[in-house]
Amino acid sequence: MTRETEQKTEITPSAAAAVNRLRAAIEGGQHWYPAILEAAGYWPEGDESFDGRVYRYLIAGEAFDLLLLAERVSGAVPDLIPEAEQVDLLFNSQPPMDLTAAEMRRLMGPTRYQQHLNYFYGVTVEEALILATQDEIRKEERSLVIKGYDTIDESFLRLYENSRPELLKLFRRERGERPNRSLKLSEMREFTYWLFKFRLRRTDKARVASDTKKALARLKRFPGKKADFGLGALLGV
Incomplete structure (x- = not known):
């Protein structure tokens, strides 16, 4: 991450667009968990400094921290996610539904899913x-x-x-x-x-x-x- 990136404190336009897309998907009827997996696929930032915290999603350009991204975007739409389910996911690694590896790959896209692996x-x-x-x-x-x-x-x-x-x-x-x-x-x-x-x-x-x-x-x-x-x-x- 560059020094310039570390100094950013506001959400970038591309990240704001991704959050808005996530919100629209959930409000449109998609379950929040698959919606977050899809958001991981189109999330534009490899790292981000937002709200006083540095988020490094992509390590060495090849390893994507899916749980960190879930924490970031679920915090942006707290009114759309049941609190107990959010806590189970972020603190106990318990998703609200079981998905196969193939389903996760389809939702995230092959490149992001490989980075997740x-x-x-x-x-x-x-x-x-x-x-x-x-x-x-x-x-x-x-x-x-x-x-x-x-x-x-x-x-x-x-x-x-x-x-x-x-x-x-x-x-x-x-x-x-x-x-x-x-x-x-x-x-x-x-x-x-x-x-x-x-x-x-x-x-x-x-x-x-x-x-x-x-x-x-x-x-x-x-x-x-x-x-x-x-x-x-x-x-x-």
């Missing part, structure tokens, strides 16, 4: 893989196989063969930023997606497949509030 595997699944690895480390400690490891540091070493501070320096270097700058909360998903790409470049296909299976298994057991709301369709549950 990129985000799912590159951020949601990568986070689950890190947590699953930390679970394994804690289990080993309880079994007295190992003792005294820092769980977070050890999980990064096992997955990426580098410590988290070293990886953060590489991340900053690739982006042309100061290596010692702390990681903002808004950058966490970007860093996670970078870790995903970093791991793919350095890991053989068999290990990648095994790690993905492990992460998906953890998501099924503990979907939690951070899982994307296409989880059921993507995991076949």
Whole structure:
């Protein structure tokens, strides 16, 4: 995002048009949830600074944060969405209806849906893989196989063969930023997606497949509030 973009505080004309289109669709009788999925397909902004908050929907030009977009546009039409259903979607990853992956792809369009998949595997699944690895480390400690490891540091070493501070320096270097700058909360998903790409470049296909299976298994057991709301369709549950 450019410095100029970060300074924007008002909604852009293209984003305003997209919100108006969403409102018209719901007022015209379309259920709000499919309407939001369609809005993801025609949403014009890759990032946005609106109402005092920075929204980064598109990471690295290829991974789209669908849940963040749902939060943004549902907040623009609160009078048209039942509050309880909105809360279930945004905080519990529970959509008001079940849609298949094919239905989501049709609503969002093939390009945006692929970007959604990129985000799912590159951020949601990568986070689950890190947590699953930390679970394994804690289990080993309880079994007295190992003792005294820092769980977070050890999980990064096992997955990426580098410590988290070293990886953060590489991340900053690739982006042309100061290596010692702390990681903002808004950058966490970007860093996670970078870790995903970093791991793919350095890991053989068999290990990648095994790690993905492990992460998906953890998501099924503990979907939690951070899982994307296409989880059921993507995991076949």
